[in-house]
Amino acid sequence: MEKLTLVHDYIFPTFVLPNALNPQFGIINYVLSQYNDKFQYSTFLENDISGFQKLFNNSFGHNQNTISGLILEADVYRDKIKYQYRDLYTATAEGIKFIYPIKPNPALLNFIGVNNPSNNGNKVAGDFFWKFISQKALTEIENKRGIILIDYSMEPFISRKYHTLLHECLENSGIDSEFIYIMVNSFNAKQLYETWFPIGQRRYKIINTPFCLEHSSYYYFQSMDRNENKVVTFDKFLSTRDQLRDNHFLMKIKAPKEHRLKTLIWLIDEGLINLGDWSFGGQQNFSQTYQYEVTTENLNLTNKIGVEEVLDKGPHNLKSENNLPLSVINAWTDEDCIPHLTSYFDICFESFFYNESEAISLTEKVFKPIINFQPFIYVATRGSLQVLRDLGFKTFEPFIDESYDQELDNDKRLRMCYEQIKRLCLMTKQEIHEWYWKMQDILTHNHQHLLSIHKNKMITETAIEELYEKLR
Numbered sequence: 001m002e003k004l005t006l007v008h009d010y011i012f013p014t015f016v017l018p019n020a021l022n023p024q025f026g027i028i029n030y031v032l033s034q035y036n037d038k039f040q041y042s043t044f045l046e047n048d049i050s051g052f053q054k055l056f057n058n059s060f061g062h063n064q065n066t067i068s069g070l071i072l073e074a075d076v077y078r079d080k081i082k083y084q085y086r087d088l089y090t091a092t093a094e095g096i097k098f099i100y101p102i103k104p105n106p107a108l109l110n111f112i113g114v115n116n117p118s119n120n121g122n123k124v125a126g127d128f129f130w131k132f133i134s135q136k137a138l139t140e141i142e143n144k145r146g147i148i149l150i151d152y153s154m155e156p157f158i159s160r161k162y163h164t165l166l167h168e169c170l171e172n173s174g175i176d177s178e179f180i181y182i183m184v185n186s187f188n189a190k191q192l193y194e195t196w197f198p199i200g201q202r203r204y205k206i207i208n209t210p211f212c213l214e215h216s217s218y219y220y221f222q223s224m225d226r227n228e229n230k231v232v233t234f235d236k237f238l239s240t241r242d243q244l245r246d247n248h249f250l251m252k253i254k255a256p257k258e259h260r261l262k263t264l265i266w267l268i269d270e271g272l273i274n275l276g277d278w279s280f281g282g283q284q285n286f287s288q289t290y291q292y293e294v295t296t297e298n299l300n301l302t303n304k305i306g307v308e309e310v311l312d313k314g315p316h317n318l319k320s321e322n323n324l325p326l327s328v329i330n331a332w333t334d335e336d337c338i339p340h341l342t343s344y345f346d347i348c349f350e351s352f353f354y355n356e357s358e359a360i361s362l363t364e365k366v367f368k369p370i371i372n373f374q375p376f377i378y379v380a381t382r383g384s385l386q387v388l389r390d391l392g393f394k395t396f397e398p399f400i401d402e403s404y405d406q407e408l409d410n411d412k413r414l415r416m417c418y419e420q421i422k423r424l425c426l427m428t429k430q431e432i433h434e435w436y437w438k439m440q441d442i443l444t445h446n447h448q449h450l451l452s453i454h455k456n457k458m459i460t461e462t463a464i465e466e467l468y469e470k471l472r
Helices: 022-035 050-059 088-093 110-113 135-142 160-170 191-196 211-226 236-237 258-269 290-295 304-311 364-371 384-390 409-425 429-437 440-455 458-471
Strands: 004-008 084-088 098-102 146-152 180-184 205-208 247-253 276-280 345-348 376-379
Touching: 004 458, 022 440, 050 429, 084 088, 088 135, 098 135, 110 160, 110 180, 135 146, 146 458, 160 191, 160 429, 191 205, 205 258, 205 458, 211 258, 211 364, 211 440, 211 458, 247 258, 258 290, 258 304, 258 376, 276 345, 276 376, 345 364, 345 409, 345 429, 364 376, 376 384, 376 409, 376 440
Parallel strands: 004 084, 004 098, 098 146, 146 180, 180 205, 247 276, 247 345, 345 376
Antiparallel strands: none
16 A cells, blocks of 8 residues: 655654644744754644743643644554655645644644633634644645645544534635544544534544554553563463452542542442552542532432541552552553452443543553453443444453443443442452453453454554545
């Protein structure tokens, strides 16, 4: 397959200036590049923007771009998706059709051009990202010689409201909807967008790019190959067959979102929290926060004082990470695999639960128990377990009642998840040990299947083929 050509308006000696960034601020980057031979993917302004924000307040460039690289640069796609970087003027002079990549900041409102949203009701105010695309690039795209590719693959969800704002942002851009694509780390973002907006209202195309699934497969394979002791191997898994584990459950909570916080509070309130190895990223005296007040308003706790005593001691680390600050704990794996070897099941909290869209994105959170031979209660958007099954993974019926996965009512679904957690916590150590080992074949299959994902043709590869065809 031929290479995709990715073009940039401004290429400096040691880095490229991100597309759709206000070029006035490129002057500082250009000067820096003359006196610094360190190669870097991000610009000086992206690395240290704080000083300029003090000078210009929040109007400074609206922080439109992120410091991370394009998804196609990820190691998992290195031998799968071929591309080359060129400057816009040279590529177009040679008649090469191109992709114009843009990597927005995860705070999408800045990218769209929404200023001070709390004061103006989320109205688009004028600093649209496309205003900082060169006229040359816009003309070439208008003449169907290029495609804008917005890489939003670091996030799993674009709400209907944000899509509407993006539509408004693009209204007077002159960019044909057939020549602008947005990549989202989701399995159904494309389907949701097309459901919400009929053909005549669509301003771009959505590409489902489940980066977390594909990267996890590659990352864990490489980690095991390097013997880093961050992943449970098959031999380690089998070696624990005759050992009762210390903990019934493993539960990791970094950001105390509502579905996570309620589950934690229920476990404390019912005296079950000490049966697990758990973390909680909440601040000290958390019970005095507005978030706690709102979350517990209708919970009818029987031991509220006890709940608050535990929460107020936060943040709380896993037992194996007691000497580590939460900020250094890796997103993809833990410091080592011990927490998975010393617990029987994972309480797996996905990023989204209370979600108006039912957007489904499987993040690294669910692939941790899968790679480490653990069953899990998946506290996630409705239908997430079904997506796992569709991908070839096995789930845990009848060992876990997974009817919660199809429950429409969010509050009821959360309670159904908790009831399964509680049922398992009330087992004796011997009972849960026997329960766990009855799933050996399922756990082994899931572990091996995840490691195989990156070796075969991936979903993102198939999605990118549409761009190849568009540029022919």
